Structure formats: C-alpha cells, structure tokens
Amino acid sequence: MTRILAMAVALLGAMSAAHADVYRWTDAQGHVQYSDRWVPGSVLVKTEHGTQDPAATSGNETSNSDANSSSEPTEQQRLDASNAAISEQQEQNAAQQQVKNDVQKSKDADCKRFTAEYEKAIQARRLYKEKDGQRTFISDSEADAYRLDLFNKRKQACGK
Numbered sequence: 001m002t003r004i005l006a007m008a009v010a011l012l013g014a015m016s017a018a019h020a021d022v023y024r025w026t027d028a029q030g031h032v033q034y035s036d037r038w039v040p041g042s043v044l045v046k047t048e049h050g051t052q053d054p055a056a057t058s059g060n061e062t063s064n065s066d067a068n069s070s071s072e073p074t075e076q077q078r079l080d081a082s083n084a085a086i087s088e089q090q091e092q093n094a095a096q097q098q099v100k101n102d103v104q105k106s107k108d109a110d111c112k113r114f115t116a117e118y119e120k121a122i123q124a125r126r127l128y129k130e131k132d133g134q135r136t137f138i139s140d141s142e143a144d145a146y147r148l149d150l151f152n153k154r155k156q157a158c159g160k
Contacts (some may be wrong), residue, residue, distance in 0.1 A: 038073050038081055107157060114154035121147045 025042035026032050040072070073081070122125060127143045128135040138146070 037085070038078060044073065111154065111158040114150060114157045118147070118150040118154045121150055 020046045021038075022034055022036060023038050023042035024034050024045045025039050027107075031038075035042070044134060119133060126137050128137045130136075
C-alpha cells in the first residue's frame with residue numbers, strides 16, 4: 001500500500017514539475033500574485049514554450065481563430081485544470097481515508113488482543129512464565145503487577 005502511495009506521489013510530482021505555465025493576478029489587498037494554477041482574473045505570463053511579454057497579455061481580446069495563441073486559457077483548459085485538481089483532491093482524500101481505516105484496524109486488533117490476554121489473566125488462578133519448555137509459576141504480587149499492566153494496555157488500546 002505504501003509503495004503504491006509513494007509511486008503515485010512521485011508521479012504527481014513529476015507531472016506538476018512538467019507543467020510550466022505561470023499565471024499572474026492581483027489579490028483583494030492589491031498584491032500581485034503568481035501561481036502555476038489558473039485563478040479567475042489571472043493572466044498567463046509564461047508558457048511551456050517560453051515567456052510572454054506581460055504587456056502583450058493585457059491587450060485586447062483576440063478573435064476565435066487566434067484563440068490558441070491567446071494568453072487566456074480556453075474554457076476546455078480551465079475545465080481540464082479543474083478536473084485535474086478535483087481528481088488530485090479525491091486521491092488525497094482516498095489515501096487519507098485508507099490511512100485512517102488502517103490505523104483503526106490496528107487499534108481494534110490491539111484492543112481485541114489485550115482484552116483477551118487480560119481476561120485470560122483474570123480467570124487464571126495461577127500465572128506462569130515459560131522458559132526452555134518449563135513452567136515457572138510467578139508470585140501473587142508479580143501476577144497482580146502483570147494483570148495491572150495488561151489492564152492499562154487494554155485501556156490505552158481500547159480507549160476505555
């Protein structure tokens with residue numbers, strides 16, 4: 001799972017590095033902002049094929065026949081960029097949800113394991129340690145400490 005996620009992140013990083021369009025716009029506070037993503041009201045400053053003169057981009061609109069050379073992205077380019085951003089966000093959300101599910105499964109497994117061990121330790125009259133196939137019974141104080149340790153581990157794992 002982590003290998004697939006790492007490869008997806010690397011692929012997305014390579015794709016974003018290959019995208020060389022730069023857009024300029026002025027925000028609400030009057031500051032000039034630059035980004036590689038189109039924002040409503042932004043002007044294309046640099047493309048993959050080289051830079052454009054910023055003064056040329058603020059000129060009059062071109063006709064439909066010159067639409068490909070215009071500094072404004074076409075409606076299809078905006079839709080493609082929007083779809084790519086939405087897809088990327090959905091992939092990130094899916095990855096985050098998968099991580100949450102994996103963490104929850106791990107917590108549930110720990111809770112179940114510590115609960116079973118604790119119940120077994122409570123029900124057992126005498127507890128022992130095994131060493132080299134031989135059982136060595138532990139004292140009552142050691143058994144109480146072991147049960148308390150299991151109780152705390154269960155409490156931490158289960159959140160109770």
